[in-house]
Amino acid sequence: MSRSSAAGDRSLPGANLPRDATTAMASPPRASRPAEAAWRVWAALLAVGVLWGSAFPLIRVNASALGPVGVTFARVALGALVLTLLVTAAGALRRGTTWRAIGTQLPALLLLAALNVAIPLTLVAAAIVGLNASVAAVLNATTPMATLVVAAVWLREPVRTRQMVGVLAGLAGVAVVVGGAPLDLNTSTLFAVGASLAAALSYAFGGVYTRRRFPDTSPTTLALGQQLCATVLLLPLAVITPPPGPVTAAVAAPLLVLGVGSMAVAYLLYFWILRTAGPVVASTVTLLVPLVGSAIGVGWLGEPLSLGLVAGLVIVLSSVALITHPGPRDFG
Numbered sequence: 343m344s345r346s347s348a349a350g351d352r353s354l355p356g357a358n359l360p361r362d363a364t365t366a367m368a369s370p371p372r373a374s375r376p377a378e379a380a381w382r383v384w385a386a387l388l389a390v391g392v393l394w395g396s397a398f399p400l401i402r403v404n405a406s407a408l409g410p411v412g413v414t415f416a417r418v419a420l421g422a423l424v425l426t427l428l429v430t431a432a433g434a435l436r437r438g439t440t441w442r443a444i445g446t447q448l449p450a451l452l453l454l455a456a457l458n459v460a461i462p463l464t465l466v467a468a469a470i471v472g473l474n475a476s477v478a479a480v481l482n483a484t485t486p487m488a489t490l491v492v493a494a495v496w497l498r499e500p501v502r503t504r505q506m507v508g509v510l511a512g513l514a515g516v517a518v519v520v521g522g523a524p525l526d527l528n529t530s531t532l533f534a535v536g537a538s539l540a541a542a543l544s545y546a547f548g549g550v551y552t553r554r555r556f557p558d559t560s561p562t563t564l565a566l567g568q569q570l571c572a573t574v575l576l577l578p579l580a581v582i583t584p585p586p587g588p589v590t591a592a593v594a595a596p597l598l599v600l601g602v603g604s605m606a607v608a609y610l611l612y613f614w615i616l617r618t619a620g621p622v623v624a625s626t627v628t629l630l631v632p633l634v635g636s637a638i639g640v641g642w643l644g645e646p647l648s649l650g651l652v653a654g655l656v657i658v659l660s661s662v663a664l665i666t667h668p669g670p671r672d673f674g
Contacts, residue, residue: 383615386611386614386615387615387624387630389608389611390608390615390630391627391630391631392634393607393608394627394631395479395630395633395634395635395638396604396634396638397600397603397635398466398470398475398478398479398482398635398639399475399635399639399642399643400596400599400600401413401470402470402471402475402639402643403593404593404596405467406586406587407585407586408585408593409583409586410464410467410468410471411579411580411583412580412585413597413600414460414463414464414467414576415577415579415580416597416601417597417600417601417604417605418459418460418569418573418576419576419601420597420600420605421601421602421604421605421606421609422570422572422573423601424602424605425562425566425569425606426566426570440563443560443563444566444567448571450556451568452575454548454564454568454571455568455570455574455575457547457548457551458544458545458552458568459548459568459569460576461541461544462542462544464576464579465537465538465540465544466478468534468537472533472534473525473535473538475638476636477519477523477651478534479631479632479639480515480519480636480651480654480655480658481516481519481520481535481538481539481542482541482635483512483631483632483658483659483662485542485546486626486666487508487509487513487661487665488545489546489549489550490509490665492543492547492550493550493621496550497554504664507664508663508664508665509665510661511664512657512661512662512665514657515655515656515657515658515661516654517654518650518653518654518657519654520535522648522649522651523646523648546621549616549621550621552564552613553616553617553620553621556617561610562610565606565609568609569606612627626666628662629659629666632658632659
């Protein structure tokens with residue numbers, strides 16, 4: 343990436359991210375300040391976890407009116423619009439730096455958009471319709487397990503014994519959640535469970551692909567490029583699958599939160615974490631996502647709080663901690 347490109351992305355307004363994170367992700371934190379680097383990473387992970395965790399109940403509210411494809415397209419398109427406005431206000435698009443970066447990497451960004459946005463978000467929305475927000479949020483926490491396997495095969499990252507134990511424990515947790523939650527174990531439910539696990543696998547490929555393919559690309563270019571490409575990919579599906587219900591103000595309000603928070607702001611933070619600490623550490627955001635998603639699903643939507651859900655959540659989160667608990671070196 344050219345120096346002019348970095349300067350253009352550095353001016354993004356309102357994005358008070360760690361180390362001016364619209365460009366900080368382009369280089370890892372200094373090795374001489376590991377404690378500060380770790381603090382910044384975990385603060386960003388907390389913010390992303392809250393934004394993405396709250397998306398599950400919000401999708402549940404919108405999915406009945408817009409459908410899985412409709413709610414995914416709407417939130418992605420809105421996120422792309424917000425990011426475009428932010429970067430335009432900063433002047434980066436007027437100088438052409440971000441557009442040039444997106445244009446030169448368009449095929450790779452299209453693949454990233456499919457792996458990291460269009461496929462998994464649509465699968466998650468379909469799963470929430472077939473299950474509920476709480477169960478879908480817990481199943482989404484299997485992402486670090488899939489990321490561990492993909493990173494080991496693709497990036498040759500070493501796998502420790504405790505991480506393998508974590509994978510086995512995570513599989514047991516999924517079984518407890520599915521078997522103990524108050525759900526009818528029919529074909530529709532099993533399809534929704536499969537959709538959740540497939541979304542986790544797609545996220546894993548997306549995270550590792552980002553680390554391998556975009557080592558020097560700014561978070562602004564990645565976030566905006568991915569959202570624009572995902573909007574293009576989802577548009578034909580949105581056209582042929584119109585909303586099943588009326589689009590009211592009650593539907594539009596959660597979409598604003600989904601588009602601005604979970605798509606625009608959260609992805610800027612996520613790409614900074616991914617480049618700073620790596621794909622496995624970045625996937626620890628799924629420790630927070632099921633906690634936030636389940637809490638809001640139970641407290642706001644009145645979803646049942648079963649023993650199976652609680653036990654499965656504890657097991658899955660324990661497995662994620664085994665897999666992703668970082669040492670000082672993980673933050674360089």
